[in-house]
Amino acid sequence: MSLYYDLVPTGIPGLDEALGGGLIRGRTYLISGETGTGKTLLSLSFLINGIYKYGEPGIYVSVDETYDQLMNGVRRFGWDLEALREQGYLEVLIPEMDIIEKIREKDPITIAKSLVYTIADYAKSLDAQRLVIDPIAPLVTLEKDVQVLREYIRALVMGIEREVGVTTIITTEIPTGARVISRYGVEEFLAAGVFVMGLAQTTEGDFKRYLFIRKMRWQAVQPTILEVEIQPKIGVVVKGPLKDVHIPFYALMM
Template identity: 30%
Template sequence: MEKIPTGIEGLDLILMGGIVRGHAILVEGTPGAGKTTVGIQFIHEGVVRYGEAGLIISFEQFPAQLYRDAANFGWDLRALEAQNKVRVCCTSPEVLRDQLQKPDGLIDEWIQEMGARRILIDSISHLDTLSADPMERRVLAVSLLNALKQRGLTVLVTKEVTSEEGYGCSFEEYVVDAVIRVSNTADQETGRRQRHVEVLKSRGQDHISGRHYFRFGPEGIEVFPLQVVPTHQAVPGEAALLPTGVAGLDHLLDGGLRQASSLLLSGESGTGKTILGLQFLQEGASLGEKGLLFLYQETPEQVQQVAASFGWDLAHLEAEGLLTVVYAPFAELSLAEHLWVVRVQLQETGARRVVFDSLSAMLHEVSQQPHMAKERTDQLVRLTKGLGAAAIFIAEVPAGSSRISTYGVEETLVDSVVLLRSTRDGLRRKRGIEVFKARGANHVMGEHRMRITPSGIKVFYRPARGAERDDA
């Protein structure tokens, strides 16, 4: 069974490699959801990336309109027509039916002349003009699709629906091989509109279920699958130990943070979470290990100033290719898209260390949905592990709170939890650190003294014998 890519990377991942050659695919949705764009991208990418000529048959838009819409994404259909790789035709269902019934019709002429392998019909809803009888329309649809498939074409047809709710099952969904639904709905919490794509049916092939976020990018539709986690994941227990840059903390963690593991760094504002995260990345850079820093609240410039106060030059590390900083303000963040960005950054940079500052802000979109916060955190943890990175997730907790994490679910998903505290002692404040959890490690329990010094964080511990030390 041969599969052909649609040319939409995320959609091809959802479809486990693409669609079966020679199948008929239905793309349905309300007006403006992106049906026609999916179809044109299928044809355009088929030509440009896979060398497969294609036909575009429209029952309502003139070629000039399709040229204009395609040009918005940088797709030059006119040029491809001039190269005899694409044909754009505006006609009626009656004419198309008649041409397919002729052995030497125009469709057959184009197929032979171009070697066409793909076709877009926009849209099959116009078959309604041929008959008011549902059964007769079903027969017409089956005969149309079969005629195209018999000519060696992989067929993509669009269909309009009138409402996002209660689509039901139309006869078109039964007669095609796969059904893809696109939607553009308003979020009940924020009021912002979000686009989703869902594969409802894929005869003869597997797919990733669920509603996946997509958007219109500068070069076409971009789909962000829910399951971005690699199938082969590293096992933390078998990984090397990475020094955190804080010798005393390494001692508490039984040698450091394991490669391909996750650590939740939790504390109130001002307890040193960002500093410790930066120190972890700085230590990695000194060892030649690449790092990633995701920022959701403070800007890169603000964090550079913090780092500079300890003698750490983040701009230099970036210039040397040892650090990549990604700034994604939480108020503008789409979690589904951002998980994809995290995956791409980890794969492209090959980073061994990654810090998320903060996980609390990153999950803002689902802050009122604890189950979604848990699901997204789980995806993120498995993603970083699967790509072999040691990850520190910074969590913010309210002042005076006994909570371990922001949403009460994060600590159950990570390998280790480190708590930072700041308590008043007369006119001064005392800082403390505790390894609350360290899966698979013989960690030192209890709270230990911590200081923020001009060279970074120091953690003090008392060995079995002797005075308190920090091993700096």
């Protein structure tokens, strides 16, 4: 466990033990992975456990889903986010769905600052301690927009750490089979920690979900591959070290 930083427990069964106590308070962490690997459920587990186990309100920013799509999905999974909103423990923010057009047309730093100020206002009203942005940037983009989105992401992450001060999880989806650990090539450098989620094939031929702790800045945590399960009404559960499986090489590159 770190002797110099205030650690925030994720509340996710098995994960805090692997992290030596949790995440550094006020810093930003990245969850990366291909589609369907559990990024959203892991980030929501962080928020919901924070509320139920530690009394820490949170904010969820859904970039690629409408409010109804999100609520219908979590309701089928067994979570009642609307009740947490009514009780003042959670706020769900849905940026305008044409945000990519606004980033193209305006200064991306101006757009990022606007979102930071909005998040800061809600964080103050809720006394929020945790934040999730899922995903960090719109996924519908053209190749020529990558540099613009990098500027947007950098301004957003740095602005949140400076102006809001909550412990933040951002997610990013990587294209299937791509030899990268983030979509835009900047997220992992801004984050204090990086978790890569994926599917691994065992020697018997079946598949298991994994969470690769790839980077933990200023914490004595070794890179570790952990087996994870997704359980309705509970979320992500870390089962322990995962061995004798095939992990794509790109995910393990240090």
